Amino acid sequence: MDTHQKSKVYHSLVHWHNFRLKVFLEGIVIGIIAGIITVLFRYSIEQGEQLRSLVYAQIENNLLLLLPWLGALLVIALLLGLIIRFEPMTGGSGIPQVKGVLLGLLKTNWKSVLAGKFLGGVLAIGAGLSLGREGPSIQLGAAVGQGLSRMIGRTKMEERFLMTSGASAGLAAAFNAPLAGVVFALEELHKNFSPAVLMSAMAASITSALVTQLFFGDSPVFTITDLPVFPFRYYGDLIILGVLVGFLGIAFNKMLIKTLNLYNRQNRIPRIALAAIPLLIGGIAGTVLPEILGGGNNLVGPIVSGNYGLSMLLILLAAKFAFTMISYGSGVPGGIFLPMLVIGALAGGAFSNVAVHFLAVDPHYTTNFVILAMAALFTAVVKAPITGSILITEMTGSFSHLISLITISMTAYIVAELAKSAPVYEELLDRILVKTKALLHSDKSRTIVDFVVCVGSKLDGKRVKNVEWPSQCLLISIKRGDKEIVPQGDTQILAGDFVYLLTSTANAEHVRQLAQECLV
Template sequence: MEETNKHNTHNTLFHWHSFKLKLVFEGIGIGLITGLLVVLYRFALEKAGVLLIDVYKAISINSMLILPWIGALIIIGYIVGVMVKRDPMISGSGIPQVEGVLLRKIDMTWWKVILGKFIGGVLTIGSGLSLGREGPSVQLGAAVGQGFSKVFKRIKIEEKYLITSGASAGLSAAFSAPLAAVMFALEEVHKNFSPLVLLSALSAALSADFVASGFFGLKPVFNFKNISILPLKFYFYIILLGVILGILGVLFNKLILKTQDMYVKQTWLPKQMRIIVPLLISVLLGILLPQVLGGGHELIVSLVTENFSLTILVIIVFVKFLFTMVSYGSGAPGGIFLPLLAIGALVGNIYGMVLVHFVSFDSMYINNFIILAMAGYFTAVVRAPITGTILITEMTGSFSHLLSLSIVSIVAYIVADILASKPIYESLLEKFLHSQGEKISFGNKKNKSILEFAVCMGSDLDGKQIKEVNWPNYFLLVAVKRGEDEIIPKGDTVILPGDYLIVLTNEDKVAKINDALAIMTGSCEILNKQ
């Protein structure tokens, strides 16, 4: 009875007006827990990576050891495949699933996700698949946020903020990039710049980064040194690089979706056996081209510290690209951030070397193009230019390239937009929902939920009076937030861009209201394009 009362109309509205400061403290708590969990995850992956190097060194000395290693990979692939089949929420990056949970279109059992994603990610990424730690870290953090909400019996609107806070903390701890993590929560996960999201996500990201820094130090993830600033007279080459990255980003998005379809169409290959395919391929690559194994952190660092020939770079980027497709398409638990950055860095290195050979460009600027291409390629694929710019700035520890990073990111974004490429995580969410048969979480129709929507400039609601709008059924507009003011809505209240609509609805109608209001407010890019 207590749980039902807590979610009735009066208590739901009361909590909405009283939990701003509470979200900050809850964000700090979630950030600390997530930080510890992701630190443990990173340590496990590092140890697995060292073990992987030792395995291939041993195989190079004694080729007969390849047989037991293949047997071990088949067992690992089958175990993780069974885990993914039983709980599809732990498959792939995890970021699309988190977005689906926030839209109330899918359910997530937090403790199953934490266990499955942690174990599955360590086994597959640690075995050499071209997958990153960031997606699992985001989902692990989101699961911590949901677990916090369930354990302490928070209302649904509060749970949504706590999940977003956890996702932000996960990315922050994974890459030691708290500002990028907050921007990712705002720009990609939550899809609006709500002050409440900012407060809770920033609190969680900073506390998670504090924990991670205590274990890994205060140095940036990519500690590039002595990189000269690219003169303004060469910025034409940055624009050209942005165009190339935009096209390559669209290619990445299309092929990764097609690769998933290829696995599904192979009816002779059971779902629990799919992950074995890239694991077996990794054996051949581990012997012939070990640089492409794993997420790509060491590969990115080696581009700066070593001198690869142009031919070798072209081979590595081609194989890394295809191996990432095969690895992610199998449904193995792992993200695409690090592989994306590695592919982008390789493209930037090739681009710089081509300029040196054919345009007599100064070779001292090649490393600049490596950094720029990481941001541009990330933006072209994920379609989050602000996040991409801040992420690479924090990961490299240098703010001197902020202008050039911003330019290459926005150019890559525009090119991808012109080519009508959807953001990868929204495309992956659509595919995930389709594969699961649109298993929408209906919730309890007796419970109430508060939703918040940002009104975008040029949307259907821009400049209209409330009485002029054909609102969907089963919801009540309870407030319009304009800056620090909260307006009680009346029929002649004019809705302006930047307003936040506070909506009350039944819990079982949340998914439908989310879809309807996202189109009306213009807050969901993928829905606007449909």
Template sequence: MANRIEAAMRMFTEPRHFKLRLFVEGNIIGVFTGLLIALFRRLLELSEQAAPVLYAWLAVHPVWIGGWAALLMLIGWILYRIVRWDGMTSGSGIPQIKGILLGRMDMNWARVLVLKFAGAVLGIGAGLSLGREGPSVQLGACIGQGLGRVTHRSYSENHYLLTAGAGAGLAAAFNAPLAGVIFCLEELTKNFSPFVLMGTIAAAVTSTTVTQYFFGMEPVFHLGDVPVVSAGSVYILLIALGAFVGTLGLAFNSMLTVSLDGYMKAPVPGWMKPMIPLLAAGVLGFVLPQVLGGGSRLVDSLVLTDYPVLFLLLLLAGKFAFTMLCFGSGVPGGIFLPMLVLGALSGAVFARAAVLLGIMDPVWTVNCIIFGMAAYFSAVVKSPVTGAVLIMEMTGSFDHLLALILVSMTAYLVADLAGREPVYDMLLNRSLALQDKLSHHIRKRRIVFETGIGAGSLLAGRCVRQILWPAGSLLVNVRRGSEEITPTGELRLREGDELYLLIDASRQEEMERLTAEKLT
């Protein structure tokens, strides 16, 4: 019996069974991520249910308002201490994961796991307009990295496991396994590696299965029956919706930068900064409670309640301003869900205006709300496929993929023509620019780098010996379809080849420029 176990373990660790190992490890990551995110979601749901009851009670018993304000200030101080203890817990967490995958950052996975969980529950639970998806992605990544560190996996395999955990976190947060996989490929790694795909699919599907055990198979948003749109019949209207929402999305990155800079330059002590949005939440709980928290209930209410157009504009402006105020403070929490809520509000405004102008039937209002979420996400994150698939899974509307893609691509083009940088890249670049404050996170090491040769790239059609490779790099393998090729100086590279290089982490961008697709 012992010999059989030993033989099985030896087979499991053989290089030719690497994909099998990633699949098994992905399932392990998915189970633990699903359990953790299920607890995370449950705590946030309880706080979301308690908030209206609390503010209604405070309105009747105003003598306790001072005590609630003091509690909010205490939460703000705790959040300040959490971020001071480990800066990797600040904000969304997605830029930090991208930084780790680039070899530019590192994190203490166990410490970040505990602090990020506690900080996000406290901040979002207290009413901050932040999302659960960024923390969920980082929590899943912590579990993936933790498994790799505990089992002493290689640097490259650690990255595969971290990516699998990130995809599992997003999938569990939104009950969207396909979007979790595509997010990892399109946004995190920007590389359709079979190794990334194997671990991420296993982790995302397993984590979603675990969370569905606790929450059922209901989609995150409950929008009722959604009429099926024939893209051809309303083609111009869909393009107009994408352009309108994409234009509104242009302000998101700019104002996010203004908010972050404003907090950085504000002449107030650091410990007071998290208290500013928390005290603002305490006021908004009485005057505009709809903008508190992530906002999933607000999206549901857009279908159930016939809001006047002026109130929709107030909700849009209030949610936007409060999200900027919250995220700029640097407390743990994401912008993913608030982005979707802003997109839904933008779609609702567009629908109401189109109905008033007589160019759209009111029955299509719910469609505009759904398409607006995908469009806003695509304009801000610039990942249109992820946006379309995510909204499809979150709403349970699987008959609208063509329309979702059309609206998402229109919004993406608006942002691209305006020269907008993807929001997570922008946040990552801000962090890396402050290297004096992040010097203890910077990694300077050689890594195994995987990249594909794009159409018309500088490497396509050239022999290995003719290429001026980045200093210190070593080409160790070339994959052409299913064929593994040992590189020699005379090997002529082709478009679509997958290259595996041993390279200094700081040279990754230089290598990506060499392999990037060139438009003619």
């Protein structure tokens, strides 16, 4: 970091009130741009899905048309391979990549990511792979934030805020869920609920959601009417479902990593053509079980309506689970968010069938099990229970089941925690770092690390001089409310303080881990 950049950081910290207002206004700009891009992304995918449905309708009338369709899928596979070869950061969900950039462990070209992720996501999801639009939308939004930061010459510290805001805007636009967008960006990506990042993320998320509503309306993603309040007498059944879905989440994470390893170990198919495997499987599956194609958001309605019996639900659950693994394992652009929620809905639908027939549960509450299982699986896989509860609340448009949502989410979370199942996006990030050798141990660049001191942290109550800071680390500022404290050796660090340090990129993660360590 050069002298000019340092002076800009110091100026931002000294004029903290103005800095928060500035990133708030920048968040609005990011929300508008990210909202427009995500709307175009979502619209393009929907058009691709409609075209795919028309193709399968024609194939149903003339099976010979399957051959040219499979040929077209091979061409799409080649295009996806070329996109990933051109810009490797476009592969996969996009959320681990955003996490890596925010942590200073990865570098990215926002222009090529923006173009490659958009085109790759439309091709992959539109062609029928079991992938979601939310991961790419988050990465597209983060690229918008990074691009704005680079164009107006912001500091690395401010760039992290703007990327977080863009990611928040991307999720908000993808699911019409502004609050979930904010919470996910803070809980999963930034790992920091500071007023500045909260203000900018909220501004971007709400603005992006408003842009989305102008095009798609204000209806929730899943239209569910007359969702009753879940009665306390069935909470025992709810906990059983939470435990079962918790184990399903553990299996989801393990199988996802195993599938990725399987793709990496094979050497018969060139990397550029790996997408041909899931695309050809999906092409054939579309003639017999089209419900498993794409993200699957259109599958939730029939599940809630009870259109499927137990046997069909179990078939769809197994097929959707397997096809999601095969699709994501190929490394093409696309997320696991939406397929994960659909798998949760299928599990909840199957459980509700069993509960009604064997556990004397009132059929009036079967919809609740479907919705609650979605939040539980999200929590078990991602290990973000707050985001999971809020996301499902916004996606269903009902705020009457928060207590049951939190109950099942925490049950699934505890199961995953006891099994020591790592959050899926952290595992995926670790894989990227190992694969690209991007741990940056030899990187001598400098970055600003900001973190909040939590109650019980080893830093809580300690004086600056008594903390074993990493080498090449300069404590710049401590923010206590609106008050700025210039740190001295005798300055006491308290819970709730926002601490800003200048350190090497290689030490950035070490510093964050130091802040998270708690006294036993």
